[in-house]
Each structure stands twice: as C-alpha cells, then as structure tokens.
Amino acid sequence: xxxxxxxxxxxxxxxxxxxxxxxxxxxxxxxxxxxxxxxxxxxxxxxxxxxxxxxxxxxxxxxxxxxxxxxxxxxxxxxxxxxxxxxxxxxxxxxxxxxxxxxxxxxxxxxxxxxxxxxxxxxxxxxxxxxxxxxxxxxxxxxx
Amino acid sequence: xxxxxxxxxxxxxxxxxxxxxxxxxxxxxxxxxxxxxxxxxxxxxxxxxxxxxxxxxxxxxxxxxxxxxxxxxxxxxxxxxxxxxxxxxxxxxxxxxxxxxxxxxxxxxxxxxxxxxxxxxxxxxxxxxxxxxxxxxxxxxxxxxxxxxxxxxxxxxxxxxxxxxxxxxxxxxxxxxxxxxxxxxxxxxxxxxxxxxxxxxxxxxxxxxxxxxxxxxxxxxxxxxxxxxxxxxxxxxxxxxxxxxxxxxxxxxxxxxxxxxxxxxxxxxxxxxxxxxxxxxxxxxxxxxxxxxxxxxxxxxxxxxxxxxxxxxxxxxxxxxxxxxxxxxxxxxxxxxxxxxxxxxxxxxxxxxxxxxxxxxxxxxxxxxxxxxxxxxxxxxxxxxxxxxxxxxxxxxxxxxxxxxxxxxxxxxxxxxxxxxxxxxxxxxxxxxxxxxxxxxxxxxxxxxxxxxxxxxxxxxxxxxxxxxxxxxxxxxxxxxxxxxxxxxxxxxxxxxxxxxxxxxxxxxxxxxxxxxxxxxxxxxxxxxxxxxxxxxxxxxxxxxxxxxxxxxxxxxxxxxxxxxxxxxxxxxxxxxxxxxxxxxxxxxxxxxxxxxxxxxxxxxxxxxxxxxxxxxxxxxxxxxxxxxxxxxxxxxxxxxxxxxxxxxxxxxxxxxxxxxxxxxxxxxxxxxxxxxxxxxxxxxxxxxxxxxxxxxxxxxxxxxxxxxxxxxxxxxxxxxxxxxxxxxxxxxxxxxxxxxxxxxxxxxxxx
Numbered sequence: 079x080x081x082x083x084x085x086x087x088x089x090x091x092x093x094x095x096x097x098x099x100x101x102x103x104x105x106x107x108x109x110x111x112x113x114x115x116x117x118x119x120x121x122x123x124x125x126x127x128x129x130x131x132x133x134x135x136x137x138x139x140x141x142x143x144x145x146x147x148x149x150x151x152x153x154x155x156x157x158x159x160x161x162x163x164x165x166x167x168x169x170x171x172x173x174x175x176x177x178x179x180x181x182x183x184x185x186x187x188x189x190x191x192x193x194x195x196x197x198x199x200x201x202x203x204x205x206x207x208x209x210x211x212x213x214x215x216x217x218x219x220x221x222x
Numbered sequence: 223x224x225x226x227x228x229x230x231x232x233x234x235x236x237x238x239x240x241x242x243x244x245x246x247x248x249x250x251x252x253x254x255x256x257x258x259x260x261x262x263x264x265x266x267x268x269x270x271x272x273x274x275x276x277x278x279x280x281x282x283x284x285x286x287x288x289x290x291x292x293x294x295x296x297x298x299x300x301x302x303x304x305x306x307x308x309x310x311x312x313x314x315x316x317x318x319x320x321x322x323x324x325x326x327x328x329x330x331x332x333x334x335x336x337x338x339x340x341x342x343x344x345x346x347x348x349x350x351x352x353x354x355x356x357x358x359x360x361x362x363x364x365x366x367x368x369x370x371x372x373x374x375x376x377x378x379x380x381x382x383x384x385x386x387x388x389x390x391x392x393x394x395x396x397x398x399x400x401x402x403x404x405x406x407x408x409x410x411x412x413x414x415x416x417x418x419x420x421x422x423x424x425x426x427x428x429x430x431x432x433x434x435x436x437x438x439x440x441x442x443x444x445x446x447x448x449x450x451x452x453x454x455x456x457x458x459x460x461x462x463x464x465x466x467x468x469x470x471x472x473x474x475x476x477x478x479x480x481x482x483x484x485x486x487x488x489x490x491x492x493x494x495x496x497x498x499x500x501x502x503x504x505x506x507x508x509x510x511x512x513x514x515x516x517x518x519x520x521x522x523x524x525x526x527x528x529x530x531x532x533x534x535x536x537x538x539x540x541x542x543x544x545x546x547x548x549x550x551x552x553x554x555x556x557x558x559x560x561x562x563x564x565x566x567x568x569x570x571x572x573x574x575x576x577x578x579x580x581x582x583x584x585x586x587x588x589x590x591x592x593x594x595x596x597x598x599x600x601x602x603x604x605x606x607x608x609x610x611x612x613x614x615x616x617x618x619x620x621x622x623x624x625x626x627x628x629x630x631x632x633x634x635x636x637x638x639x640x641x642x643x644x645x646x647x648x649x650x651x652x653x654x655x656x657x658x659x660x661x662x663x664x665x666x667x668x669x670x671x672x673x674x675x676x677x678x679x680x681x682x683x684x685x686x687x688x689x690x691x692x693x694x695x696x697x698x699x700x701x702x703x704x705x706x707x708x709x710x711x712x713x714x715x716x717x718x719x720x721x722x723x724x725x726x727x728x729x730x731x732x733x734x735x736x737x738x739x740x741x742x743x744x745x746x747x748x749x750x751x752x753x754x755x756x757x758x759x760x761x762x763x764x765x766x767x768x769x770x771x772x773x774x775x776x777x778x779x780x781x782x783x784x785x786x787x788x789x790x791x792x793x794x795x796x797x798x799x800x801x802x803x804x805x806x807x808x809x810x811x812x813x814x815x816x817x818x819x820x821x822x823x824x825x826x827x828x829x830x831x832x833x834x835x836x837x838x839x840x841x842x843x844x845x846x847x848x849x850x851x852x853x854x855x856x857x858x859x860x861x862x863x864x865x866x867x868x869x870x871x872x873x874x875x876x877x878x879x880x881x882x883x884x885x886x887x888x889x890x891x892x893x894x895x896x897x898x899x900x901x902x903x904x905x906x907x908x909x910x911x912x913x914x915x916x917x918x919x920x921x922x923x924x925x926x927x928x929x930x931x932x933x934x935x936x937x938x939x940x941x942x943x944x945x946x947x948x949x950x951x952x953x954x955x956x957x958x959x960x961x962x963x964x965x966x967x968x969x970x971x972x973x974x
Binding site: 112 | 265268270275276278281284414416417418419464465690691692693853857858859860861884886891892893894896898
C-alpha cells in the first residue's frame with residue numbers, strides 16, 4: 079500500500095488489521111508517535127489525518143491510504159514545540175508529542191483559543207505527570 | 223584521600239547504618255537566594271528532545287531480530303495450576319519460545335492475585351505471541367479468595383507482625399480531654415498508570431546481559447537481575463535514557479524483566495516484554511486501600527492530649543506495609559499517642575510505592591479528624607495546628623523545620639474563606655480548607671558523579687542515573703554550571719547507562735536532587751579546582767586568588783582568562799573531576815514540611831465537587847529550578863485531586879476480578895479537571911545542616927495534604943464530614959445527608 083506521511087510517500091506491506099500507530103513506529107521508525115493504551119483512551123498516539131486529530135492506535139492503516147498523515151516528526155518546527163519547552167509543559171514527555179499534535183490542530187483552526195476552548199479540545203490527551211496548567215499556558219502563548 | 227565512615231541512611235522513614243567512603247572535603251553551601259543559574263527558572267534541557275519526539279524511551283528501543291512477548295496471567299484471584307500445556311503455543315506460527323512455572327521463578331503455579339504471570343511466549347510479533355498465549359491450556363483449581371482486609375486481620379492473615387507504637391499514656395490522655403472525636407476513614411486503591419507501561423528489552427552479548435528498562439533505579443535493576451541470574455553485577459548493563467513516568471511503581475526490576483531475560487537466553491535473540499495498559503492496571507502495583515479508625519482528644523483550648531489509631535493496610539498478596547500511621551506520630555506535639563498497623567494479606571495485586579506511600583493516606587485521616595475536633599471546639603483549624611506545633615527538641619532534632627513560616631505564608635490564602643463562603647449560590651456551596659504536610663525527602667549516600675572538561679571549554683556531567691520526568695538532568699546541569707561559572711548551554715549531561723557512569727541513587731522518596739545534587743556539585747568543584755591549578759601555573763598566579771565566573775578564570779587582581787583558553791592548553795587531555803554524596807547530618811531528622819489551602823465548590827443537589835483554587839506552601843530547602851519545582855507541585859496536586867475525587871480501582875467483590883483495567887473505566891484527571899488557579903510558594907531557604915546544597919526533595923510533598931485539604935474545604939462549605947475516598951457523588955451526598963440528619967437531631971433535642 080501507499081502511505082503519505084509528513085509529505086513523503088512510502089510503499090509498504092501491511093497485514094490486514096495493522097494499526098496506523100504500529101505501522102508508523104515499526105515499519106517507518108517514526109517513534110515520536112507514542113502508544114499509551116492502544117485502545118483509544120489516552121491520546122498519546124494522536125496524529126493528523128488530512129489535518130484532523132486522529133487516534134492512530136485505533137485507526138487501521140489501510141483506511142488512510144492516500145491521505146495526508148502528519149506526525150510529530152512533521153511538526154518539529156512548529157512554534158508549539160518551543161512554547162511547550164518554554165512553559166515547561168512537559169515532565170516525563172511521553173504524552174507530549176500527542177499533546178502537541180492535538181494542539182497544532184487547535185491553534186490551526188483557532189489561533190487565539192480561550193482557556194475554556196483549550197480545556198475542551200485538549201481533554202482527550204491524558205498527562206499522568208499533571209503538566210496540564212503549563213500545557214494550557216503553552217497553547218495560550220504559542221506565538222510569543 | 224578516601225575516608226571510610228559509618229553513617230545513617232533513611233529510606234522512607236526507616237533508618238539503617240551504612241558504611242560510606244567520603245572522598246572530598248565538604249564544600250560550604252552557597253549563600254541563600256538565587257545564584258547565577260541555580261535558583262533561576264530554567265526550561266528543561268531535555269525538553270526539545272521530548273517535545274519533538276526524538277527522545278528514545280524504552281518503548282522506542284528496536285533491536286535487530288527483536289522478539290515480542292505476551293504473558294499468560296491468572297484470571298483468578300486465588301487458584302492453583304493443576305496442569306499446564308504449552309505445546310500448542312510452541313507450535314503456533316512465529317513462536318520462538320514458551321515458558322511456564324517450571325522454567326522461571328517469577329512464573330507461578332499458585333496464583334495469589336488476578337494478573338500474576340503464569341506463562342510467557344516470545345514470537346516474531348506481539349500479535350503472534352498474544353495469539354499463541356490463547357492456545358496455552360491450563361487446568362485451574364480455583365480457590366476461595368479473601369478480599370476484605372478486615373477479614374484478613376481477624377483471620378490473622380498478615381504480612382507483618384502488627385506494628386505497635388506508643389508514647390505517653392493514651393488512656394490518661396483521653397480521660398483529661400474536654401473533647402474527643404472518633405471516626406473511621408477509608409482510602410481506596412489507586413493505580414499509577416504511568417503513560418509508558420512497564421517494559422524491558424533484554425539482549426545477551428555472550429555472558430553479558432544488556433537490559434533496556436523503564437525504571438526509577440538503574441543500579442537497583444542491575445543488582446536485582448545479577449542476583450537472580452547469578453551474574454557478577456557488572457555483567458549486567460542497564461540502560462534507561464528517557465522514561466515515561468513511574469511514581470513509585472518502577473523502583474524494582476519487575477517480573478517482565480526476568481521474563482525477557484529468560485526468553486532472550488533461550489532464543490539467542492533480543493526480547494521485548496512490554497505490558498499492555500490492561501496488564502499494567504492489574505499487575506504492576508498500586509497505592510493500597512486503607513481503613514483508619516482514629517480518635518483524638520483535646521483540651522478546650524485545642525491542645526491535643528491523646529491520639530490513637532488503628533490502621534489496616536490492604537497490602538495485597540505481597541508487598542510492604544507502608545507507614546500510614548506516620549503522620550499521627552510525627553505531625554503534632556502530643557504527649558500521648560498510640561498506633562497499631564496491620565498489613566492485610568489478601569488476594570489482590572501487591573501494593574507498590576506510590577508517591578509518598580502511607581503518608582498520603584494517613585494525612586487524609588489525621589488532618590480530617592483534626593478539623594472535626596476544631597469544629598467541635600469551635601476553634602480555628604489553622605490556630606489548632608499552630609498550637610500543637612511539634613518542635614522535636616528530643617533526641618532527634620530536625621535538620622531544619624519551617625512549617626511555622628509556611629503557616630504564616632498560608633494566612634492570606636486562609637483569610638479568603640469569608641469572601642469565598644459568601645460566594646455560595648443556591649445549591650452551590652463554597653468553602654476553604656487546609657491541611658499540613660510532613661514527609662521525608664532528605665536523600666542520602668551513596669551517589670557519585672564525574673565532570674569532564676575538554677579543550678573546547680565545555681563540561682559534561684556524567685552519572686548513571688535516570689531522569690524520570692522530574693527535571694533531574696536540568697537541575698544537575700544547573701548545579702554544575704553554577705559551580706564552574708559556565709553558562710548552562712556549555713554543560714552537557716550524560717545519564718541513563720550503568721556502563722557509562724558511576725553509581726547513582728534511586729529516583730524515589732523525593733531523594734534524587736538531595737542525593738545526586740551534592741555529588742554533582744562536588745565533582746564540578748573538583749574539576750573547577752583543577753582548572754584553577756592549571757591557570758595558576760600558566761599565568762603565574764597564586765591559585766588562592768583565582769576563581770571561576772562567567773566562563774572566565776578571574777584573578778582578584780583584576781586579570782581574567784576565558785576557561786576555554788585555559789583548558790584549550792590541554793589539547794587532547796581532559797580534566798576529570800569526581801564527586802560523592804556525603805553523609806546526612808548525624809542524629810537528625812531530615813524532613814519536608816508544608817501546608818495547602820484549598821477552595822472548593824459543592825453542588826449540594828448532585829454531589830459534584832469542584833476544586834477552584836489551591837495554594838501550596840512547602841519548605842524543601844534550597845530550590846534549584848523554580849520553574850521545574852512549580853511543575854512538580856502542580857503535578858502532585860493534580861494527581862492528588864484524581865486520588866481525592868475520581869480515581870478508584872474497582873474489584874468484583876466475589877471473584878476479585880479487576881473491573882477498571884482500561885483508561886475509560888479508570889478515571890484519571892484530564893486538563894478539564896484542573897483548578898483554574900494553583901499557587902506555588904516554596905520558602906527556598908537552604909537547610910544549613912544538609913549537604914553542600916541544603917536542598918531537600920519535592921516530588922512527593924505536594925500530593926500529601928491535598929485530599930484532607932479538599933475534604934476540610936467541603937466541610938467548611940457544607941458542614942458535611944467526608945470520610946471516604948474517592949469523594950464520589952454518592953459519598954458526597956451520603957455525607958450531606960448525614961450532616962442534615964445531625965442538624966435535625968440537634969434542633970429536635972436542644973442541649974440541656
């Protein structure tokens with residue numbers, strides 16, 4: 079099958095039932111996408127599919143053939159990366175790539191989100207370290 | 223010269239004597255307050271790597287030819303394996319090895335809790351391994367589990383002898399009391415749920431074993447694995463560059479490490495054993511539930527005259543009995559205190575340390591009880607705490623204690639209660655509560671660090687420790703930069719590999735900064751004095767007039783030379799500094815203290831509780847990185863809010879089956895659950911007796927008082943006594959009903 083990731087095209091073989099997250103990590107070596115629960119509850123595996131935040135651990139890879147997949151590796155120069163570091167919006171960092179991918183869709187659609195909007199839109203990305211107040215801060219100040 | 227001394231080591235309240243080699247003369251502490259780099263807010267040096275998805279966690283280790291493991295776990299709380307047949311699994315596609323109870327110690331044929339490992343399969347893919355595990359045939363003899371901790375105590379099914387403590391005469395104390403309160407408090411079982419599950423990759427290199435593991439203690443894993451496998455410890459190399467959270471659950475090697483090592487040995491291939499989220503929530507430990515039957519007596523002015531407590535820890539099938547009774551013994555000056563603690567052995571997964579184990583639970587009970595007492599005597603809860611302040615001027619003085627200063631700093635937050643209560647609106651009642659915190663956090667020896675400087679003038683700190691997400695690497699780099707007078711971006715930090723650095727302490731018990739920091743500073747000071755020695759010879763100066771500042775060697779007569787120029791003389795030679803953690807102050811208690819003031823809103827119709835504001839004031843000595851420190855405080859409070867309001871591991875009461883294995887069933891706090899305002903105030907005054915830094919640990923203190931502070935705020939808002947965690951809507955409504963009934967009784971039978 080053909081997979082388009084971060085603007086590059088990849089030909090690969092994937093068995094039926096293989097998830098997008100596993101394919102990105104194991105076949106393409108894009109390990110920035112993390113798997114926290116592997117059942118769509120924690121948000122660590124969030125990637126963009128045609129710009130829409132998508133839980134890659136419960137997305138079958140064959141369903142995104144030919145669509146634009148963006149992972150954290152494709153967002154490394156996004157200003158959110160700096161704002162997350164500056165605000166100390168990460169502790170262990172395992173959920174952080176997923177947080178940034180979700181936040182990139184949020185600020186892409188709404189460059190000045192209110193705190194209420196941030197809390198609503200980011201509630202699907204769990205952070206066990208509890209970096210939430212600073213994640214909120216990083217998103218509020220993403221263009222500083 | 224190396225000097226051998228005997229010193230005391232404290233691990234979560236237990237003291238033991240250890241021998242220690244001390245190499246350096248003690249350095250004087252830096253003056254209080256911010257330095258050039260230490261004490262200033264600093265974004266973490268590993269932040270970009272983590273945020274960009276470049277950081278390599280154990281989950282990201284992919285070795286050529288690596289196999290994957292699936293584990294067969296007991297579906298029963300208590301059962302014996304009558305027979306087990308691995309042959310179908312061994313014959314399944316892609317399977318390279320299968321092992322059972324006869325092959326490895328950690329695989330058991332008597333299951334004492336659901337989720338204990340019984341057999342394991344290594345295959346080319348995880349899917350193949352999981353499919354093969356489904357083919358393992360087990361004939362179980364299912365036994366009746368004991369799940370109620372009180373029943374275990376009655377049956378004397380205990381993991382330790384009941385732990386008894388007594389000072390003074392409690393009976394006489396209660397006889398002298400003007401007011402006595404008595405209550406039973408319950409705390410639930412909660413799960414760590416680190417975002418990276420427990421996992422290990424093992425690869426044999428001849429007779430050496432490489433272990434990539436998500437761990438809080440590289441050297442502990444090395445020693446545990448070496449002992450279990452009968453290897454010399456340095457034949458085991460343990461690597462953990464980045465790790466995705468532990469909170470106490472990753473202090474040991476874990477069964478999965480031994481399973482991976484054995485399967486790697488049998489197959490001659492690297493083997494990963496990674497737990498699924500559902501396995502994580504069965505088999506990797508928990509903060510155990512407690513039952514606390516407490517009693518407090520005071521004179522009418524609020525002076526405590528007696529405290530007593532019976533504590534039942536629902537430890538599980540194995541594990542240790544945390545000091546739930548600790549706060550009752552330590553927090554207040556009370557002449558008469560009696561406690562007994564039971565470690566109930568039941569058919570549930572073993573507890574593991576979870577961020578201030580015992581003290582989180584014990585502080586909830588004690589600090590709620592104290593407020594009930596204050597309410598009965600119509601006294602101000604903050605004043606009652608001040609009145610019973612413990613000075614510990616007995617045989618074990620505090621190295622430093624500034625809780626009174628914390629109370630003073632709490633006043634403006636506490637004063638808000640009048641205004642907060644006035645904002646109650648219809649069914650929504652608002653109130654303010656507070657609770658105090660005592661916990662350990664002094665760290666201790668041994669811990670070592672090296673500092674290397676090359677001709678480019680950059681320094682590298684090397685120590686085989688782990689950064690579990692607390693910002694350790696940043697704090698250590700700050701300490702080295704401060705001591706060497708270098709900018710932070712001239713200091714690199716290498717950690718995470720037992721083959722590439724000296725012994726480093728565990729990252730648990732709020733001990734990492736106080737254990738490692740002084741060793742790093744000593745190593746930097748050693749390297750720094752070598753730079754000065756070289757400069758003195760090269761530029762014809764007396765060494766005593768030279769110092770390091772702003773990347774320069776500075777002479778008191780005004781001369782200065784860039785450090786890069788001085789070490790540039792070395793060409794390929796290097797300066798190597800080494801440092802060791804010295805002993806803790808002999809005969810002293812090194813403890814952390816604090817107080818939190820919480821504002822809540824309670825919907826008295828639905829039982830919903832919202833935390834509106836938290837002020838956290840803690841005394842942890844010198845603060846290395848105020849930015850990272852505030853993150854630790856916020857994280858502890860948010861984890862504590864989860865513990866207080868939403869998290870609970872549920873069991874089927876008949877079979878012991880764990881019902882909350884997934885993250886939709888087990889309710890972690892989300893960003894939407896965070897209080898709009900968390901105020902962090904750290905006193906930031908060095909502990910003058912503790913090491914060359916005066917820093918204590920901060921990882922745990924913020925989670926200790928939050929549950930009691932929330933419950934006390936609820937009482938302030940509604941008059942209801944919450945006594946059980948989590949404060950679900952049902953528990954909230956129960957407490958409100960009880961308060962209403964109490965009120966009606968009072969009205970019906972006026973005091974004579």
